[in-house]
Amino acid sequence: MEFLKFFSRKQENSKEVAKERLKLVLVHDRSDLSPKLLDMMKGDIIRVISEYADIDKENMAIKVTKMKSEKDIAPVSALVANIPIIKIKDNKKSAI
């Protein structure tokens, strides 16, 4: 879709800037976890997963978002982690 932007006559509208900034700021506002706690949790998650696989620490993302629950009317918080795996380790504890 990038090429469509190229052909459109105008540069980015200020509305798009507002939306991007707003989305970013809301990610932080919405998380009940403090950034410090989230960092600690991230560190622990990395440590555990690293026992089993090499992961791409540069490109991983862990954040808290709100999503609509299907059963309940109250939205729920969800921890969303995107952790690219480079290689699964041959673990000394062989599977099963």
Add this chain to the structure above:
Amino acid sequence: MDNEKLGTAIVITSGKGGVGKTTTSANIGTGLAMMGKSVVVLDADIGLRNLDVVMGLENRIVYDLVDVVEKNCRLKQGLIRDKRFEKLYLLPAAQTKDKSAVKPEQMLELVGELKKEFDYIIIDSPAGIEQGFQYSIAGADQALIVTTPEISAVRDADRVIGLLEAKGVYNPKLIINRIRPEMVKKGDMMNMEDISDILAIDLLGVVPDDEEIVISTNKGEPAVIEGKSLAGKAYMNITKRIMGEEIELLNLDSNNESTFNKIIKLLFGK
């Protein structure tokens, strides 16, 4: 069970100040009364009372919310009857007290009493998320979030939505106020889809930025009464949606003013 009626209490809130909560409360309350409903509009902004002047009832105030809550007067004495609609009443805020004068439990009890007598209780919440907000939402069955198409207002709205959920007020509905169609068209203002998507709540209505609001506030006559202005029409639409009617949103993204006006005419007659 007795056959007392049980009305609906709706809190109008926003987080940010100056987005149009009081104007929205006055117009929705008046609109519901115009549709034949019995209504109390309750000014919960203790210390910064304004719903009275927007409704044009400032000269009739004797008792106020704090008097009622502290039982210095009977509930009926605190209610001011509107000069235009006989089933419309205002319960004004106290002007010389502060937000610590009312507790959430007292508000819950008061709103419970009002629900036995009226179809709708419209609670005009103060700005902010402190005490005033906390007691304002205490008795509410539903919440309407008012925002404008600005980052700061939308951000605060998001915060308030979270706080409402935490207090068990689910599924708030969104009112976007002061939309400027020409700026939306140029891509310099977030449109209604942008905002309702980001906030992930249902849109109840959109109110265009309209000079008539200034004029109607000057006169103390909510725009919905005269009903010819765009904002007045938008508020009547919102009123009808609250009553469960399905009414299309105003098409504010229309390409030119004349088509836009045609659509308005199609939708509303005249």
